[in-house]
Amino acid sequence: MIQTEMSSDNPQRDKMGQILKAAERATNLTRSLLTFSRKQELKLEQFDLNDTIKNVEIFLRRVIGEDIKLIISLKEDNFRVAADKGHIEQVLMNLAANARDVMPEGGIFSISTDVIEMDETFIKMHGYGALGRYVVISVVDTGVGMDETTRQRIFEPFFTTKETGRGTGLGLSIAYGIIQQHNGHIHVYSELGQGTTFKIYLPLMQRDAHSSDVKISLQNQVIPGGRGTILVVDDEASVNDYLKKFLTDLGYVVLLARDGQEAIDIFRAQKDEIDLVLMDVVMPNINGSEAATEIKRLSPKVKIIFTSGYPYDLINEQKLFTESSRILMKPLIPTELAVTLREILAIPN
Ligand SMILES: Nc1ncnc2c1ncn2[C@@H]1O[C@H](COP(=O)(O)OP(=O)(O)OP(=O)(O)O)[C@@H](O)[C@H]1O
Ligand SMILES: [Mg+2]
Incomplete structure (x- = not known):
């Protein structure tokens, strides 16, 4: 506003410009820091990854500028993933910004998609990965490339080779965090x-040819999949990670919370999307039963499955169970969990 009131020859104009630039940089940095630290805020949806890439194309073009040629070659297929669209777009934008910086004289920036099956050979050969089918996005630039020392550090927060004020070193650590949260890999x-190639792997949602439900097989057992959004609450990170992978493979969209308070916060924000809460009973601070009381206050008909490693009788004393809630003892048995979910969600067989 001040600038518009200044005459074009006002000697203070330059200083105003500096202030604006500094404010813009602060905005960008703050935004990056927020994305970097607020990892739990994924909003998962199921969508075709190719569509998302097509949608960001015009933004990518704007980022890389006119001197760099953008080539997008998408394998025509239905690459369904359960992911946070905004976050995936951000990963692509961060990679594009880096590509622009390493090709000041122009070059080629290309994005392509394909599907791969990560098997034991792949994992052994590459030293990363987990079994399953993935969509792989290859992001390639013809820029200056990087030496081995830089290559090993690029995903570190605040690692940058750019001058002060140009780079914060957060772009790739944000990308890394986002892909990890999606149970994916970035390499x-x-x-x-020689230029640079990033490979991003995101778990592909599997569709059975004969039914709309996903099925996965585990030790020769076929486990029935389902649809819907499940809020998983457990203070044990390994349990959350396991459930997320397992339920995502079954076709569910999974939200994670690490304790009762986070569960309440997420439920309050997304209660219309959440079909079921799968919650540990014994947790520090706000435990599962207290969190359930609050969650039921927000939505009386909510479906809850409690999980517990403690003896049934002790837990049952807390009178947690009604028709719409159930308890499963830990360790959770995959088939039992999958069947109970379908039952409570009333998915017909
Ligand atoms: N496509 C690339 N080619 C060569 N080097 C790269 C490429 N992408 C990233 N790098 C190197 O990795 C470093 C870290 O990248 P990152 O995106 O995390 O941070 P930044 O670009 O320096 O800063 P910011 O993204 O926060 O503005 C870069 O400074 C650069 O040295
Ligand atoms: Mg960057």
């Missing part, structure tokens, strides 16, 4: 003078 190949 880089680069040599000095």
